[in-house]
Amino acid sequence: MKERKKIMIFTLIAAIAACPLCAFAVGENSTSTPAAKESNQLNITGVVTYKRLETGYYEVNGYRLEGGYDFSKYEGKRVVVNGELSNSMSIFMNKAIKVSSITEVNADGLPAGEEQLVLEGTILLNTLEGGFYELKGFRLTGEYNFSEYAGKVVIISGVEDTSPSAYMTKAIKVSSIKLSDEDKYYTEIETELEETINQLENVKANMPDYIKQYGEGSTKVNQYMEDIRALKDNAVGILEELVRVDGKSVDIAKYEKLGKVLGSSEEQVISLYINGIKTGFEQGEHPFIESGRTLVAFRAIAEGLGAEVSWDEDTKKVTVKKDGIVIELTIGNTTAYVNGSPLKLDVPAKIVNGRTVVPLRFIGESLNTSVDWVSEGQIVVIGEKLK
Known part of the structure; x- marks a missing residue:
């Protein structure tokens, strides 16, 4: 009987020690000063894991997760959890957080997808x-x-x-x-440019042999073509940065290099660069050649040069103003006016696909800019003359 009482007493003591609410009863001094109170608001970063204890729960860094979220979606993922300390009881975990927000993050602590x-x-x-x-x-x-x-x-x-x-x-x-370091940077990218162009020329030269060996449309040939496109895109990116840095100081040799790279493109369209900036065009809006003259959507060139544009629907007349220069063109008319003086056009302004197109060289030169044509790659280069 005594032995049975001892067992019951030890069992009771063990139960009391395991119970968070009864922890005060087993200390050396039940009247000792309590620990400093934790802030209720918590911000925890860690990986969500699943514990099979009790009926199963999810936790981060030793805190059981509570709230209306489906924590299973975050299992094994790194997250940031915000919420407040929860007082709910658990035999196996005495810390819990009532989650107000949970965000998946990467190794840098940034929201997932924000590398x-x-x-x-x-x-x-x-x-x-x-x-x-x-x-x-x-x-x-x-x-x-x-x-x-x-x-x-x-x-x-x-x-x-x-x-x-x-x-x-x-x-x-x-x-x-x-x-x-500016000098070091430009030296490095110009070296990279030359290496990229050389690689591009080599792989293009080897393309016929590659097709002969593996067959057109094969996986290897398609990958080879992807490599060519990647080299071309890299070279174009470097050259476009260099010409943009030049801005109004047009270095035509750089555009000729750019034209050589673009000349390898399957889709040949006319590109327009104004003060080093490539003009973006919507589908079907690119410049085109008619009767030996390049025509371009009027607003594209006007916006690129910072000119003021107006349209008179009744007379079908376009007026451009910039730096004291006034240009007037009428749709279908081969006579244009610059500051009131008539000038003959080889090709009149016209409306194509709902857009007014005008002779590019006439507009460019009338607004005191240089206009150059790079035939390989089909590039039009406009640069405002430095004052």
């Missing part, structure tokens, strides 16, 4: 959409005054910004920016 981006290049002003600064094809957003870095070589870091843009599908929300 850290690091870019090096020249910050340039793009005049579209009222004007914004860009680097390597990314529109720059954030709290920095990017005008202070315009034309300079920098290294920036940040995450992708998904805010909409009519003209630029990529943007980066900048978290840091610092100046880079």
Whole structure:
């Protein structure tokens, strides 16, 4: 009987020690000063795991997760959990958090899909959409005054910004920016450019043999063509950065290199660069040649040069104003007026697919710009004359 009582007493003591609510009863001094009270608000980062104890639950860093979320969706994933300390009891876990928000993150602690981006290049002003600064094809957003870095070589870091843009599908929300070694940077990318162009020429030269060996349409040939496209895109990206840095100081040799690369494209369309910036065109809006003259959507060239454009529906007349120069053209009429003086056109302005198109060279030169044509690659280069 005594032995049975001992067993019951030991069992009771063990039960009391395991119970969080009874913890005060087994201490050395039940009147000792309690520990400092924890803040109710918690922010925890860790991997969600499933515990099979009790009826099963999910936890992060030793905290049982409670709330209306389906935590099974996050099992095995790294998350940030926000919420308040929960007082609910558990035999196996005395810490719990009532979750108010849970966000999957990557190893850097950024929301999943928001990978850290690091870019090096020249910050340039793009005049579209009222004007914004860009680097390597990314529109720059954030709290920095990017005008202070315009034309300079920098290294920036940040995450992708998904805010909409009519003209630029990529943007980066900048978290840091610092100046880079300009001479070293340009030396490196010009070296990379030459190497890329040489590689491109070599793989293009070997293409017939590759097709003969593996057969047109084969997986290997398709991969080879992907390699060619990747080399071409890299070369075009470097050259477009270089000509944008030049801006109004047109270096036609760089455009000739660009034309050589673009000349390998399967889709041959006329490209237009104004002060180093490539003009974007919608489908069916690209410049075209008629009677030996290049015609272009009027608003494209006017916006690129920062000219003011007006349209008179009654007279079908287009008026362009820039720096004191006024150009007037009437649809279907081969006579144009520059500051009131008549000039003969080889090709009149016309309406194509609902857009007014005009002779490119006439407009460009009338607005005091240089107009060059690079036949290989079909590039029109317009540069405002430096004052």
